[in-house]
Amino acid sequence: MDLEAVPGVGAKTADALAELDDAERALETGDVATLARAPGITEGRAAAIARGAIRIRHDDDGGFLATDRARELYRDALSLVKARAVTTYAKKRLETLYPSSAASRIEEVQAFTRASMERTPTADVRAALADVEPLSAPQGVRVTDRCLATTDAERYAKAREVIPELPVEVVEDTRELAELARGYSTVVALDEAFAGVTIDGDVRVEPGALETPAELVPERPLAFFAANRDTLLAAAEVHRVAGMDALLDIDGLESALARVTADGGVTGDDELARLTDAIADLDAAVSMAENVANDRLREAIRERDVTIEGSDLLSLVERGAGVDSLLSRELGDEYDAAVEAAREHLVETLALDAGETELARQAFPEDPTFPVEHDESVISRLREQLEAEKSRRAARHKRELARELADEREAAEELVRAALELDVELAVARFASDFECVMPDFDGDGFDIAAGRSPLLDVEFAAVEPVDYGVSGVALLSGVNSGGKTSTLDLVALVVILAHMGLPVPADSVRLRRFEELHYHGKTQGTLDAGAFESTLREFAALADGQAGRLVLVDELESITEPGASAKIIAGILEELGERDVTGVFVSHLADEIRDVARYDVAVDGIEAKGLVDGELVVERSPVKDHLARSTPELIVEKLADGGENGFYDRLLAKFE
């Protein structure tokens, strides 16, 4: 796909998108999360780019929403659906839905919507979705406990290129190789020539090692699972509670992930845990062991009466000899017991194995001294031994785990994708069920809404009275004050926008034609000055002259100027529109006056008050077809006329007829 062909994508944005691995797939599927990963592209911009790509695919000029009020209602409609998504991904993904005049686009989304409405959103699934996030790319892996070694410059360069995660060292001979083995827990020699040499430590000769990088650096395949561990576990849970099929064994994935730590390490092996703890506790255990020995020895000395011969005392004083010899002679057994206790403490606290024990025991000297002190060089060797064993064991586990998981990466990616897509579907399903929606039928003339209930009204949805309204051609909508004329226009606009987005609509049934554009002009606040009036008139002149297939909704245009002039202007616009293939509803209090000046018989519908109860109008919200609604003053005069009062109200009422 030529990225620059997408509306709104210039050379700079195209370059940024090209840095993504799968820009085309992301564009095609409307994967806003991936697009937003391109440098400098915000999520809002990513959604606009995805919409642009969809428009190209459907040859759609993207001009359906022709006025500010229409765009405002689209945002309101979208917010209602987005509010029902759990993940940020789904909210962004929903932004790729927009009203289109292209049949193919509407049908494409309708197919998705129908499938979504089959889904049952449950609290369990929503809870599981909360932790699913788009997959992130693992950070670069660096391994420092293993190295590659070769004598050959070319092989060195290849190793650097193929296995950038490991240090690669050049060695001249076996001696240098042996030196390396002292610094790394594992050395992999890449030259056949080293075959058969015996060197202390974990030195392997593997001339073919570069062919199987995952064996050398199991951290590489594991990094993806480590970086995305939580989201993978959450996606697995979503599949389980939603009863969805996955491309991999979910239990297997979960148990493998339980062995991966977030930093790419492995866990869940007792021996590894023992080694890890022993390394962490080594210093503390050594100093405790010293204390054990010294406490015992101090106690023993305190309890003993030592008889010292004069010659011994003399030699002590004269030769400045330490008390060690005395200690050894007089308290030899106690010393041995104290040191033995220290050794046992060290071995037991650290749960050392036989080989480690042998070394650890040497940390305390055979020759009596007081206080007893450990030999730090022995402890260093013990630490190195434990660390090397830990590294080797961890590497072996990583290799096993990497083998288990390596082939699952694609299926795991799909697992997360499917969970995130489910959230998009469930948002649509919840929208449909919360507002009792149905799929609209695109086979009407104009629009015809049965029992439409707008979720955007300022009353609770449960209290919204259903409205039936249909218009083909152009009609005036009259009605009592606060009867619901503006709300009816909003309902029509909302239903038409949702239908053209491919979404379900809040009504018992809706038939409509596929409109090319929606022009919705909200009520103007107050009379306009001459300049503003002129520009508004120009706007409406353009409206009268626009393309066929539009839906035009206009709320109380008369407020722009004085009533007499308004009636003439509206009548003029209606005449123009009436001659074109346009559907329109003009809300007006001047229906009578407009009809008087119009050249043709303008259809007038009316929202009627059924009467007054306790000073409040009782309104029938559904407009009555071909009926000029009585105004509020007329209703009040009619009510007063019932009461007598010299016949004044009767005479007044006659003037309304």
Ligand SMILES: Nc1ncnc2c1ncn2[C@@H]1O[C@H](COP(=O)(O)OP(=O)(O)OP(=O)(O)O)[C@@H](O)[C@H]1O
């Ligand atoms: N279908 C409905 N169900 C419940 N309440 C409604 C409905 N339609 C309108 N209302 C209520 O009536 C109020 C007035 O509605 P709206 O502003 O649409 O009347 P209007 O006829 O346009 O008024 P005006 O003559 O002042 O322009 C709304 O704010 C809402 O509270």
